Amino acid sequence: MKQTHSLRQKAGQFLHILFPILITQIALSAITFFDTNMSGKYGTDDLAGVAIGTSLWIPIQTGLSGILMGITPIVSHLIGSRKNNDVAYQVTQGIWLSLLISLLVLAAGSLALSPVLNFMNLEPLVRDIAFRFLCAISVGIIPLFGYTVLRSTIDALGQTRISMLITLIALPVNVGLNYLLIFGKFGFPELGGVGAGVASAITYWVIFAVALHFIYRFEPFKSLQLFRKFYGLSLSSFKELLKIGVPIGFSIFFETAVFSAVTLLMSRFDTVTIAAHQAAINFASTLYMIPLSICMSLTILVGFESGSGRLKDARQYSIMGIGSAAALSLLTALVLLFAGNHVAGLYSDESEVIGLIQHFLIYAIFFQISDAIATPTQGVLRGYKDVNPAFIICFIAYWVIGLPTGYLLATYTDMGAYGYWIGLIAGLAIGAILLLGRLVKVQRNFSARILEQNNG
Template sequence: MTTNRTELSELTKLGIPAILAQLSQMSLGVIDTMMAGSINPEALAAIAVGTNILNPVMVFILGVFLALNPIVAHLNGRGSFQQIGVVFQQSTLVAFLLAIPAIYFLAQAKSIMAFIGIQAELHQIVADYLAACCYGIVPLFGFLALRFCNEGLFSNRAIMLVSILAIPFNLVFNYWFIWGGLGVPAMGAIGIGYATALVWTVMFISMLTYSLTSPRYRHLAIKSKLHPIDWQQLKELFKVGLPMGIGVGMEIAMFAIIGLMIGRYAIEIVAAHQIAINIASMAYMIPLGLSIAISARVGFFAGRNDPIALEHAAKTGISLAITIACFSSISMYLFAEPLVALYSDDATVVSLAVSLLLLAAIFQLSDATQVALSGALRGVKDTRIPMFISAISYWLVGFPIGYISAEILGWSARGYWMGIVAGLTTAAALLYIRYRKFIVKADSKNRNNETSA
């Protein structure tokens, strides 16, 4: 059995690279937002709306592929190394197939905006931005598939390096396509879409190169043998992954719909919301990265059939996530205005964004708690009940409270953010109840059986 210090050390070894990878990937969106803001408020608003249409698609696929982490970790814990090669190959194939409906959905951007009531002057620029992003959808999904397979093998450092490598590419490509040069015309906000597609391609090629050439993977038969389709393995991927994709998708969909509803307001309010949600999302990357490490550790011990070590790993990870969230909340409260000032010098936008960021400071604890609990449950492949918890928390509690507060009580963007606080707090409470029932009680039962024996 691992001690607290040993487990914390192992979790940190996995967690720090995972957190840095998440922060690096999130920083790509932050860079896009900042550089769009340097063009004009309309460009910033267009990127905000485009991101809110794109994110549910990306996050649903990410949620499906999150299943690869515990699946590979279970196989690794059992020593089923040849089967890991099967998962690598089949997950990449699934990534290419899932890109088809995703691209089709993004092509309907104008209809989506018209239905919601987004300002007409943003329709064309948002549609063109998303059309440019579509060139990178296939490599993005391929990267996500390879990423979570590698995370199941504790290769978080490689993912971190690939993610950090993407940052300078993003800066250069953004500048190039926004302002033009070397035969490329100035494209403004639309150029950010083309730059994003190129960055996703660089990330996929880098991750594929590592997966095929790493000496650590020689025994896995990833490239040395072409495996036939394993329908049982595919069934497990979708059995674990689809509820996860739907659950995570419902959470992000709430944020996206709220962003789109706010997109009907004045440009200054839209810009303020985008700035505040960017900062809050950056903070969220820390517990999210840690939750990925929790899944891998819990999945590994589940594969070894060691419930005592499994529960210990989960408890350590959740405690660490909550501790980090306390620091994030305090920092966000104390430094709200300087953080917002990094994005804009417009006094109205800064004032509105600061008021939203103070609400974000409130939900840091519940957000970190719910994502860490989700990571632990994901490690034991418990995804169906958490899916229903997401539906209840975000669509029966969070969004209705936000809509009533914003549209009926007249609190505007702040009202929707109150809904976010309510949704995340409900999710944290319900997931804790599930965690106590599914993991803690199972461990207690095992300990009692060992004592009786």
């Protein structure tokens, strides 16, 4: 990354950082998309089982990965303030933390998985598929969290094209393994939806190995001496990582978990409704990769500029990023409005399921517009290292307002399953407004603090 002096230069650097991240996030989302899509083509029970399994896995994966993403603003600030010699140590501590988190997840999962699935009162076949899917994907937890640290480091250095390349390698690996293991092609076992979990676990190992290769062999990582020296585990470094990472992880968890909670609450509906809901959520999550990618880009760019004390540049990037996300959300809304039937057909061949998916996608239009404001705003706040208020806002918006509203509408009105989606829309909209208000306050305080330091 480099200092920019005009809006045109900023737009160029913003796109240079954003485009590879967007391709990376879409490809990562495509892994889940193909898991869901190909399981649905195998059978509705498999689609429902993978939907339940994914609903339990995604909040854990994204929330805990969010904690590890705390390395991004730390590294970007170090680079912006020219403290390159400290990067290797911080990244190693991130790897240690990823290993500890992975072991905790595996231990907790071994104790809690069966009771949680039993509590949901699922159809026996759906419950069995969900259980075996999660057991299979757990084999890839350690490399996945390790890769999160490596990718966050790569991105923080502005080398987002490398992250893109790694993920583009992973996508065909995952899809190919899905084909072999879900449908039992070329002599491989026919595992149905469970095969998607096995394929994802193998893919996580592949991307971790490839990322390690890039970091160890190529510049600019080689000159930073990453993994060239052994650093023991440091609790004081963990404290700094967790201070930034935990609020990021919790804010991501609160947002993703509310969607999963809705899916779990909808287990009282029939299998067709569960499958249609999950298919619509899956496609909406793919569209969510646009504001999420902008969010991640803004964390890098705003972190770099604020670490260098260039507040005007940081503010210009924030306006550019949030405005771009809002404009793109209107375009994706048109896609959902006019091509909903074609989108639904990607997930199922059954007319009843297709009709329900298309109906759910209409509601998705509204909450993805709110996401386009809220998510990039969080990215800017992380660039300023202002992370605690955002996770409180997310908790209130999604869990105090959104989910209870959805439950009341779904349970006590004739809206049924659609009531949950209206609750989500309300929570996301309120969250977006509150986060924007926080950003305005942070930028004012940051400017005042820098001015005071300069005068002093």
